[in-house]
Amino acid sequence: MTAAWRSGGLAVGVSAALLTAGPPDRLTAQDTSAIDRGVRVGIIYRPGVRPGMVLLPVHAPALDSVRAIMTRDLDYSDRFELITLPGGDSIRVTAAAPGARPPVAGGTGRGTGGGGAAAATTLNYPLYQALGADFAVAVLPASGDSTIATVHDVAAGGVRRELRVHLPALKDPAFRLAVHQLADRVLEAALGAGGTAATRVLFVMEGKVYAIDQDGADQKLVSSSDHQAMSPAWARDGRRFAYMEFWEGHGRLFVQEVASGKRAPVATTGQALDFTPAFSPDGKTLAFSRATEEGTDLYTVNLKDGCCLQRLTVGRFYDNLSPTYSPDGQRIAFVSTRAGLPQIYAMAADGTDQQLFAPFDYGATGSSNAPEWSPDGQTVAFHRDVGGTLQVFVLDVRTRAVRQLTSVGRNEDPTWAPDSRHMAFVSDRSGYRQLWIIDVETGRIRPLLQKSGARLPAWSPRLPETASSTP
Amino acid sequence: MKRLPLLLLSGLAVAAMAACGGKKPETTPAPVGINADSAAEADRLRADSAARAAREAQEREEAERRRQQQIADSLAALGKSTEAVRALLGTMIHFDYDKAIIRGGDAAVLDQKVAILQANPALRIRMSGHCDERGSDEYNLALGNRRATAAKQYVVSHGIDAGRIETVSYGEERPLASGHDEDAWAQNRRDEFEILSGGENLKQP
Numbered sequence: 001m002t003a004a005w006r007s008g009g010l011a012v013g014v015s016a017a018l019l020t021a022g023p024p025d026r027l028t029a030q031d032t033s034a035i036d037r038g039v040r041v042g043i044i045y046r047p048g049v050r051p052g053m054v055l056l057p058v059h060a061p062a063l064d065s066v067r068a069i070m071t072r073d074l075d076y077s078d079r080f081e082l083i084t085l086p087g088g089d090s091i092r093v094t095a096a097a098p099g100a101r102p103p104v105a106g107g108t109g110r111g112t113g114g115g116g117a118a119a120a121t122t123l124n125y126p127l128y129q130a131l132g133a134d135f136a137v138a139v140l141p142a143s144g145d146s147t148i149a150t151v152h153d154v155a156a157g158g159v160r161r162e163l164r165v166h167l168p169a170l171k172d173p174a175f176r177l178a179v180h181q182l183a184d185r186v187l188e189a190a191l192g193a194g195g196t197a198a199t200r201v202l203f204v205m206e207g208k209v210y211a212i213d214q215d216g217a218d219q220k221l222v223s224s225s226d227h228q229a230m231s232p233a234w235a236r237d238g239r240r241f242a243y244m245e246f247w248e249g250h251g252r253l254f255v256q257e258v259a260s261g262k263r264a265p266v267a268t269t270g271q272a273l274d275f276t277p278a279f280s281p282d283g284k285t286l287a288f289s290r291a292t293e294e295g296t297d298l299y300t301v302n303l304k305d306g307c308c309l310q311r312l313t314v315g316r317f318y319d320n321l322s323p324t325y326s327p328d329g330q331r332i333a334f335v336s337t338r339a340g341l342p343q344i345y346a347m348a349a350d351g352t353d354q355q356l357f358a359p360f361d362y363g364a365t366g367s368s369n370a371p372e373w374s375p376d377g378q379t380v381a382f383h384r385d386v387g388g389t390l391q392v393f394v395l396d397v398r399t400r401a402v403r404q405l406t407s408v409g410r411n412e413d414p415t416w417a418p419d420s421r422h423m424a425f426v427s428d429r430s431g432y433r434q435l436w437i438i439d440v441e442t443g444r445i446r447p448l449l450q451k452s453g454a455r456l457p458a459w460s461p462r463l464p465e466t467a468s469s470t471p
Numbered sequence: 472m473k474r475l476p477l478l479l480l481s482g483l484a485v486a487a488m489a490a491c492g493g494k495k496p497e498t499t500p501a502p503v504g505i506n507a508d509s510a511a512e513a514d515r516l517r518a519d520s521a522a523r524a525a526r527e528a529q530e531r532e533e534a535e536r537r538r539q540q541q542i543a544d545s546l547a548a549l550g551k552s553t554e555a556v557r558a559l560l561g562t563m564i565h566f567d568y569d570k571a572i573i574r575g576g577d578a579a580v581l582d583q584k585v586a587i588l589q590a591n592p593a594l595r596i597r598m599s600g601h602c603d604e605r606g607s608d609e610y611n612l613a614l615g616n617r618r619a620t621a622a623k624q625y626v627v628s629h630g631i632d633a634g635r636i637e638t639v640s641y642g643e644e645r646p647l648a649s650g651h652d653e654d655a656w657a658q659n660r661r662d663e664f665e666i667l668s669g670g671e672n673l674k675q676p
Contacts, residue, residue, distance in 0.1 A: 207644070228644055231609060249597060249639030251612070273616060273640055276609050289609075291616035291640055293623065319613040335610065341569075342610055367569070369607035383607065390607070412607065456608060 051134035053080035073183035073197035078439040125157040161189040196417040202232035235279040242277035267306030289321035312351030374420040381414035556673035571617035586676035593669030603656035615640030
């Protein structure tokens with residue numbers, strides 16, 4: 001159906017300028033530095049091509065920035081090809097007459113909840129089909145200070161879902177997160193998949209911990225002390241994070257609340273060099289590395305009661321560090337130097353059943369470090385020394401196959417987005433070390449932060465709903 | 472150089488004696504004889520006493536001056552020694568890439584530290600391990616820890632009480648040289664040594 005429209009329907013009111021706007025994007029090979037954007041013209045249906053998405057222009061100043069943020073979020077999801085309308089914003093979205101509503105597309109039942117007639121729009125579906133759009137999103141003001149985002153299923157010729165939200169004011173600190181959450185809901189409505197728009201990345205720069213939205217906006221300092229900080233790590237609920245600070249040669253661990261900014265030292269740490277904290281998925285346990293004169297070993301501590309320090313590894317002549325939990329909390333992947341160079345191992349969460357995880361050739365494979373288990377549990381990302389520089393690798397948990405993901409410059413410290421397909425990492429491919437994001441499925445890559453010295457990123461889970469957002 | 476503390480001690484002894492000598496005439500009242508019927512005799516005694524007091528005061532001042540001089544002299548000598556010992560103690564040792572093995576040439580540097588620790592029983596020091604920027608940031612904390620521990624094990628195996636040495640690791644977080652070449656990396660792969668306590672007056676070994 002879609003194929004038919006696209007192969008034959010280009011005559012429908014599309015200008016010649018649009019036709020010559022450029023070749024259709026191809027799915028790129030992995031790890032290219034090209035950032036593809038711009039016009040997509042759907043001429044031939046090709047399986048595997050991402051569905052086309054168009055965000056309809058709005059004519060309200062506040063909603064203009066909503067549309068801009070959502071457009072970028074949906075673009076960065078790498079699940080759509082964003083379509084720019086010919087003539088910019090000159091195509092007007094016409095409000096439907098009261099009571100008139102386009103038919104609801106079949107399939108997804110829950111859709112038009114709370115829908116005010118004012119927000120409903122009619123679309124010239126054949127036109128948007130000709131443009132290559134599979135989905136169109138209209139963001140319009142609605143009654144009672146609310147906003148309605150209507151997700152149109154262009155191919156089916158109907159409304160997929162109407163999402164009503166109360167967005168905070170533009171200047172409100174909660175504004176951006178609320179818009180990001182709306183973008184994730186649009187993605188979910190269109191494809192049934194979870195997005196990563198409402199997430200932040202923690203990182204270290206000049207010894208301090210910062211947070212930044214996944215789209216590169218709203219960078220904030222979150223660690224307040226003068227002590228040098230390292231290794232931020234999120235709790236799975238997105239409400240807390242942990243990090244390490246140097247205190248007179250000791251490494252102290254802190255857990256900080258996102259909402260209040262309050263932090264507390266982790267009990268039973270502070271008298272040794274404790275580092276690389278990692279929350280268990282249920283948030284009750286913190287695993288970490290402790291360096292003593294016996295070497296470095298893994299420990300856990302009960303966060304709620306601040307007690308019950310448990311030692312998981314005993315390596316008198318080698319180091320064990322950098323724990324990362326599987327999402328079911330049953331296993332911990334970590335780094336061990338038991339075979340000489342650091343490599344990736346795994347064990348049960350209580351320290352038993354320790355075994356090699358990412359295979360390597362003894363004497364040939366370089367050091368492997370910084371593992372992070374993906375939120376879907378299927379892969380572990382880490383970096384490995386390849387010819388004197390570091391590259392990001394992905395281990396398939398089931399098959400134990402290891403795949404190199406990067407090759408341009410030095411690439412290290414990967415951290416998974418909650419969709420388990422995007423990854424932030426540190427790379428010097430542009431000439432200095434900065435944070436980048438790669439879509440593992442398409443290889444599309446973009447800079448997250450164009451500042452030198454940013455490192456040790458930690459990508460948040462989907463951040464909790466704010467009070468300003470209603471279902 | 473071992474006589475330096477003796478000098479200081481003798482200086483203190485002189486001062487102590489001077490203090491005792493000075494106090495004596497004031498605490499002992501002028502002797503008043505039972506047959507003090509002669510005013511002249513009393514006057515002579517008073518004059519005598521005053522002269523003696525003046526003479527003693529002068530001696531006291533002289534002794535105090537000498538004492539101060541002696542303290543200053545011995546402190547200056549001590550300070551010079553302390554500076555020299557501190558410089559020796561602060562000499563860093565260096566490591567090969569991703570290694571925590573003491574190099575042959577650095578064993579002599581650690582031998583000096585053993586001698587200094589033996590000569591100064593109150594001295595406690597901290598050894599901190601550092602790495603270059605090439606390795607993984609977090610792994611380097613473990614590597615720096617092994618470098619600090621390697622130096623500690625060396626001095627402990629040469630008879631120094633383990634309780635006098637604290638080890639820490641800063642990984643690659645505190646580079647000495649800021650460059651991105653082998654020269655800078657070689658400088659940054661190091662152990663640093665700093666005094667925790669007992670470093671006010673250091674004896675040369």
